[in-house]
Amino acid sequence: MLGSKFFERSSIVVAKDLIGKFLIREQGGEVESFMITETEAYDGEKDLACHASKGRTKRTEILYAKPGIFYIYLIYGMYHMLNIVTDKKDYPSAVLIRGVKSISGPGRVTKKLKIDRMLHGKEAGKKSSLWLEDRGIMVNQKDILKTARIGVDYAGPIWSKKLYRFLLKK
DNA sequence: ACGATGATGAAC
DNA sequence: TTCATCATCGTA
Numbered sequence: 001m002l003g004s005k006f007f008e009r010s011s012i013v014v015a016k017d018l019i020g021k022f023l024i025r026e027q028g029g030e031v032e033s034f035m036i037t038e039t040e041a042y043d044g045e046k047d048l049a050c051h052a053s054k055g056r057t058k059r060t061e062i063l064y065a066k067p068g069i070f071y072i073y074l075i076y077g078m079y080h081m082l083n084i085v086t087d088k089k090d091y092p093s094a095v096l097i098r099g100v101k102s103i104s105g106p107g108r109v110t111k112k113l114k115i116d117r118m119l120h121g122k123e124a125g126k127k128s129s130l131w132l133e134d135r136g137i138m139v140n141q142k143d144i145l146k147t148a149r150i151g152v153d154y155a156g157p158i159w160s161k162k163l164y165r166f167l168l169k170k
Numbered sequence: 171a172c173g174a175t176g177a178t179g180a181a182c
Numbered sequence: 183t184t185c186a187t188c189a190t191c192g193t194a
Contacts, residue, residue: 040189049189051178059178077175079190096189107190151189 001125002132007067011086011093015041016166018132020139023100025113026129032113035137038099038167040149042083044092047162049155052092062121063092070130072110072120079107080116084124084132098150099167143169 002021007014016039024033042050052063062071063085071083071094083094098106110116115130122128146163153160 042189051189054179057179073189074175074177075188076190077177077188081189083189098189105190149189154188 002068002134003125004066004068006132007084007086007124008088009086011041011043011095012164014084014086015039015095015164016144018095018097019144019166019168020137022133022135023097023113024131024133025115026126027114033133034100034103034109034113036097036100036132038097038104038165040096040098040166041086041164042094042096043087043164047093047155048159049149049152049162049164050093053155060092063094064090065121069121069123070119070128072115072117074117075107080110081106082110082113082115098165139168145169 018036018039021036022033023036045052047053052060054060065085066089067086069085071085072080075081082097085094087093096106097109100109103109103112119128119130124131145167147165148161148163149165
């Protein structure tokens with residue numbers, strides 16, 4: 001199971017490293033696992049696409065917390081976004097899980113896995129019934145595409161174009 | 171191409 | 183306290 005050691009690295013490194021890892025969800029005694037195929041990194045206050053670019057607020061406080069906990073919020077009044085806090089405590093950054101095998105889109109992932117604000121701030125682990133595992137799948141770095149992040153045009157010409165989105169080539 | 175739908179943060 | 187904005191998706 002991936003723990004704080006794994007997440008206590010740059011969000012960019014963690015985002016790339018999460019491709020090919022598994023997201024496990026347990027509910028009602030049933031365990032389902034999904035291979036992660038798409039992620040995005042949000043890195044620090046300087047990153048204008050990162051919510052922490054606004055500094056510490058009630059909402060962004062969690063991004064400054066210890067690595068390996070979930071940052072979950074509602075977007076467009078409808079969809080929950082699943083993020084995992086990364087890097088050292090007090091360095092605000094996170095990785096957004098944008099897609100898993102056979103489910104594309106961050107809103108659809110959380111809908112399918114029934115992830116909502118209940119898990120916000122919880123540590124990734126069995127206790128929270130949502131965790132991550134390395135199942136030994138080797139991903140060739142050439143099979144990981146890097147692109148600009150989705151839906152962050154507001155972040156300006158520099159930050160909206162950073163290649164912080166990682167996805168597995170089919 | 172667009173509307174649904176609610177939390178957030180900044181302005182007033 | 184009001185207002186614009188938003189890390190999306192399903193329908194058209």
